[in-house]
Amino acid sequence: MFALGFFLLAGLLCQSLGQYDYYDEYYIPSAPLEGVSSPTCAQECECPLNFPTAMYCNERNLKFVPIVPTGIKYLYLQNNLIEEIKTGVFDNATDLRWLVLDNNNITSDKIQAGTIDKLSKLEKLLFSNNKLTKPPGPLSKSLDELKLIGNQLSSFPANTLSGMENLTTIHLSKNKLTTESITGAFKGLKSLVLLDVSENKLKKPPAGVPSSLLMLYADNNDIDSIPSGYLAKLPVLQYLRVSHNKLVDSGIPAGVFNVSSLLELDLSFNKLKSIPEINESLEHLYLQVNEINKFDLTNICKFSSPVNYSRLRTLRLDGNNITHSSMPDDTANCLRQASEIIFD
Structure with a gap:
């Protein structure tokens, strides 16, 4: 399982480096091509003899979840035509750790009681699309990753994730969630490091997120303001992405982004007219396609000296109303570590 863990970690890290594309697929190993399955395996699936705890039922046009035999820990059911999960299919799967149900046709009312709720050792639930x-x-209180991308979620009850102290990553992008519908949903998640609520209907960043958070992605919503002191409550946050929203200068309280933990801040594709105040520790700032009309260097460097300067390596200002000639004379001293400053 080391190899699987390595690829999962690599996928997480790839999300948080530089200007980016979201990944939509989880690393799923293919079934070994040996043609021999365990005799207890469901006939619709494969259970390789050299990986006896895995059952591969993916891409088989299945319309149902087959009975899972005892001893299976990793169950792959993605890319089928499954519409419901019937009672009894997981009765013997008391050791199940991973359940992959991406890309099916399952509705909430067709998940019968006594199925997923019985999987007390489940660590990863991948239920996208x-x-x-x-x-x-x-x-399960053992869950460490929950992925519900590309569904039709419009509600997320506050007690859904109660007591899940092992949960580290939550992917909720491409749904219909509002700010109100996720209020209190993430309270008490002491291990949470990544929360993705991109492509929903939020008007404010999610409230009540735990102080352990390292990455918060809220792109492609209707966010028009950031609450005062919002980032002060997230002392280890390193990556904040709020691109493709409706942010304006009046919705950015003074100093709200001036926190030393932040390494990457994406405010591109909004309606900002000025560069917001940032901390000198920030390394990547994306402001392309706003309405910025002046280069306010003091919001990047309060003052410059041999030991006081910005750590910015990337600054994107293309698609605004300023050019290279808008930079003040002291810009080179302030941005001495910048390797990429982009105008039109």
Whole structure:
């Protein structure tokens, strides 16, 4: 399982480096091509003899979840035509750790009681690109990753994730969630490091997120302001992405982004007219396609000296109303570590 863990970690890290593309697929190993399955395996699937704890049922046009035999820890059901999860299919799967259900047609009302809620050792639930209107549950307290991308979620009850102290990553992008519908949803998640709520209907960043958070992605929403002191409550946050929203200068309180933990800040594709105040520790600042009309160097460097300067390596200002000639004379001293400053 070391190899699987390595690829999962690599996928997480790739999300947080530089200007980026979201990944939509999880690393799923293919079934070994040996043609021999365990005799207890469901006939619709494969259970390789050299990986006896895995059952591969992916890409088989299945319309149902087969009975899972005892001893299976990793179950791959992605890319099928499954519409429901019937009672009894997981009765013997008391050791199941990973359940992959991406790219099916499952609706919330077709997940019967006594199925997913019985999987007390489940660590990863990958349930993207289905037709869920609410999160499945109750879920295992052992869960460390929840992925519900591309469903039709419009509600997320506050107690859904209660007591899940091992949960580290939550992917909720491409749904219909509002700011109100996720209020209190992430309270008490002491291990949470990544929260992705991109492509929803939020008007404010999610409230009540735990102080352990390292990465918060809220691109492609309707966010028009950041609450005062919002980042002060997230003392280890390193990556904040709020591109493709409706942010304006009046919705950015003074100093709200001036926190020393932040390494990457993406405010591109908004309606800002000035460069917001940032901390000198920030390394990547994306402001392309706003309405910025002046280069206010003091919001990047309060003053410059041999020991006081910005750590910015990337600054994007293309698609605004300023050019290279707009930079003040002292810019080179302030941005001495910058390797990429982009105008039109």
